[in-house]
Amino acid sequence: MLTLYTYFRSSAAFRVRIALNLKGLDWSPEVIWLPGGEQTGSDYRSVNVQGLVPTLVDGDARLHQSLAIIEYLDETKPGQKLLPADPLDRARVRSLSQLVACDIHPINNLRILNYLKKTLGQSQEAVDTWYRHWCDEGLTALEAELTDPRTGLFSHGDTVTMADLCLVPQVFNAQRFKVDMSRYPNVMRIFSRCMSMDAFSKAQPSAQPEASRTA
Numbered sequence: 770m771l772t773l774y775t776y777f778r779s780s781a782a783f784r785v786r787i788a789l790n791l792k793g794l795d796w797s798p799e800v801i802w803l804p805g806g807e808q809t810g811s812d813y814r815s816v817n818v819q820g821l822v823p824t825l826v827d828g829d830a831r832l833h834q835s836l837a838i839i840e841y842l843d844e845t846k847p848g849q850k851l852l853p854a855d856p857l858d859r860a861r862v863r864s865l866s867q868l869v870a871c872d873i874h875p876i877n878n879l880r881i882l883n884y885l886k887k888t889l890g891q892s893q894e895a896v897d898t899w900y901r902h903w904c905d906e907g908l909t910a911l912e913a914e915l916t917d918p919r920t921g922l923f924s925h926g927d928t929v930t931m932a933d934l935c936l937v938p939q940v941f942n943a944q945r946f947k948v949d950m951s952r953y954p955n956v957m958r959i960f961s962r963c964m965s966m967d968a969f970s971k972a973q974p975s976a977q978p979e980a981s982r983t984a
């Protein structure tokens with residue numbers, strides 16, 4: 770049995786939840802309540818020194834960083850492959866994944882938005898403007914990348930890859946911050962297709978047991 774330290778709204782944990790579901794693996798959630806700051810407490814820091822979710826526990830192994838976890842699952846567990854075998858195809862999937870996971874998500878993460886607001890004294894309006902600016906810049910680039918002929922029904926080709934595991938949570942996040950998604954038709958076409966699949970819909974924030982918890 771695998772254990773995933775997760776939080777329903779965490780995009781990075783969402784990526785891993787989709788991977789676990791796609792591979793048909795049994796896993797149990799260990800919820801880290803981010804709004805309460807549980808991620809920065811000493812208990813969780815002893816699990817993950819960065820104080821970030823997700824962490825995956827597989828037997829004696831403890832893994833951090835969502836993309837590293839997804840690649841580990843892909844290399845060690847049976848089920849559908851999330852990265853293609855061909856080096857050029859793999860590189861494109863990693864590149865699309867990192868566009869989201871390294872260049873959009875980290876600068877719009879909870880701790881960044883909290884720092885802007887609470888430490889630097891920015892207004893909620895300024896924080897929202899920051900979020901939408903960097904999200905739009907990243908999604909504009911992703912949309913352009915997805916006009917490449919190597920994009921098919923999904924971000925790369927006609928089967929799900931790690932790139933889709935990054936795209937879908939980012940769309941949820943953008944919608945939460947009211948980004949105008951009509952500018953990104955390819956992103957939204959792939960998003961809709963993914964969300965019609967059980968592995969994605971069961972991993973979404975509202976389907977997590979802690980989604981109804983209030984504090």
Ligand SMILES: N[C@@H](CCC(=O)N[C@@H](CS)C(=O)NCC(=O)O)C(=O)O
Pocket residue numbers: 778779780781782803808820821822823833834835836870875878879880881
């Ligand atoms: N690069 C990391 C990012 C992890 C991350 O930023 N997790 C967020 C949730 S999506 C978090 O734990 N945030 C807590 C905070 O900002 O205080 C990964 O891909 O796993």
